Amino acid sequence: MLLLSFSSFSQTQESIKFSPNEIAVISQFGPWPPTSNIPDLTNSLDQDPVAIQLGETLFFDTRLSANNQVSCATCHQPKKSFTDQNPLSAGLDLGTRNTPSLFNVRQKNWYGWGGDIDTLWGASIRALLSPFEMGINIKKVSTYLKINDYKYRDLLSHQKWKTAQTDQEKLAFLGKLLASYQGTLISPKSEFDLFREALLKQDKEQMSRYSQAKIKGLKLFIGKGNCHFCHSGPLFSNNEFADIGMSYFDREGKVDKGRYQGIKNLKKSPFSSLGIHNDDTSNQSKTLAKHVTLKHRNFGEFMVPSLRNITFTAPYMHQGSLANLDAVIEHYSNIDEERLHTDGIAILKPLNLSAEEKANLKAFLESL
Structure with missing residues (x-):
């Protein structure tokens, strides 16, 4: 002893x-x-200095939301350990779950209380699209980015943005920029x-x-x-x-199925490691999601x-x-x-x- x-x-x-x-x-x-700083294989922008800077700018920009008043930082406030210290998140509307901290988020395998997604950029996109959080309109945002060329010049000139043909491709690019910044948030x-x-x-x-x-x-x-x-x-x-x-019941009295629904959402999301926007050509990043199975106990x-x-x-x-x-x-x-x-x-x-x-x-x- x-x-x-x-x-x-x-x-x-x-x-x-x-x-x-x-x-x-x-x-x-x-x-x-x-x-060790293992790269995120699903995100080719990971650890790129320009992407990190752009991601930080996007993180604090309220113009990405439907009402131009909500940013990622509304719920993930730096001075509050990247949470909002409220019982339930409140973006465009009051949500049904607590806001988790973004500190050390790079170290996780799954995102969201139910693990609805397995990529950090996919988690960012879920928040952008959620009617409770930011409710993004990608066409409106594209126009806004062009108007603010001085602020987003590097974004607009990036090959991935220039070649993006669909709203999904544009969302994937924005999500990966946001993830590049969030991946730098490490608690002391x-x-x-x-x-x-x-x-x-x-x-x-x-x-x-x-x-x-x-x-x-x-x-x-x-x-x-x-x-x-x-x-x-x-x-x-x-x-x-x-x-x-x-x-299991949320604030509205509805059943929150947690991981059970999370696995279902993961399997059908285009922004997971299994989706078409994964940058990993080796397929290593797909292993966990590919083998996770739905069980009653979830x-x-x-x-x-x-x-x-x-x-x-x-x-x-x-x-x-x-x-x-x-x-x-x-x-x-x-x-x-x-x-x-x-x-x-x-x-x-x-x-x-x-x-x-x-x-x-x-x-x-x-x-x-």
């Missing part, structure tokens, strides 16, 4: 031990930021990341700066809580979907979100129904097993956390 005994701790504080297995789990939560190194690095190096001075409450919360996260089975890897997400006993499953920057992305869950971290922890502490799928993977059980355990787990989550 590895003994952590910090000089900054008082005599009354207990020493905390991590087993080799626990250290191995902790090591898998990094490194952060990501050390966190307090936990510094502790993880120190733990692996056995830098006791740096380790001592991480409070005992956070260390206890970490042990709970990878131990009794079993949180790391879904919230795994450097992103603190397995990039998949789960049923955690949340309501009904009511929703995205397992990243926990990075979680302090700044409240409220939580797909409908923004849990206002703060205390409510999230309470949900898992007293989870109603009657609301979980009987044919799902039986990971979730009521944790029955004590007041101290809840405080420690919250302290750890706040350090992410």
Whole structure:
């Protein structure tokens, strides 16, 4: 066992031990930021400096919306960790789901709470087309871009725009520009990341700066809580979907089928990796979408979100129904097993956390 005994701790504080297995789990939560920058094969504009700059301009441009008042940044506000911190997104109209953060969005395999699309540019196009979000009219936007030649000269002169024959091709191009910018949004190194690095190096001075409450919360996260089975890897997400006993009904009382409908939408979208606008000639990018199959248990499953920057992305869950971290922890502490799928993977059980355990787990989550 590895003994952590910090000089900054008082005599009354207990020493905390991590087993080799626990250290191995902790090591898998990094490194952060990501050390490799794997290109998005579906998007030939990915990592192109001009595309990134154009994408950023488009991201903040309200003239892409039906009423000229809504931009991508309306819901994904930089000062709010690229969310809007509202329970439900509100663009042209009030939506039915919570706005996820765009930080680290490049690291994901699926987009949207139901995984309706598997390309970042396709996710951008879904928002552009949605009557709840931006309701784009591509013909009106094309005219606007030409009028603002000084602002979008590089866009209008790009070969892909000049050769685009259909509205779909133009939308795909705009989506790929937006995705190029969004792919640069990486959350900064966190307090936990510094502790993880120190733990692996056995830098006791740096380790001592991480409070005992956070260390206890970490042990709970990878131990009794079993949180790391879904919230795994450097992103603190397995990039998949789960049923955690949340309501299937949206604000209008309609059933939200979650991943079940998401897979159906994915398979028929022209903007997915399986569609004609994928720039990947190797077909590598199609593997996940090609092999995903619709199962009954997908009904009511929703995205397992990243926990990075979680302090700044409240409220939580797909409908923004849990206002703060205390409510999230309470949900898992007293989870109603009657609301979980009987044919799902039986990971979730009521944790029955004590007041101290809840405080420690919250302290750890706040350090992410």
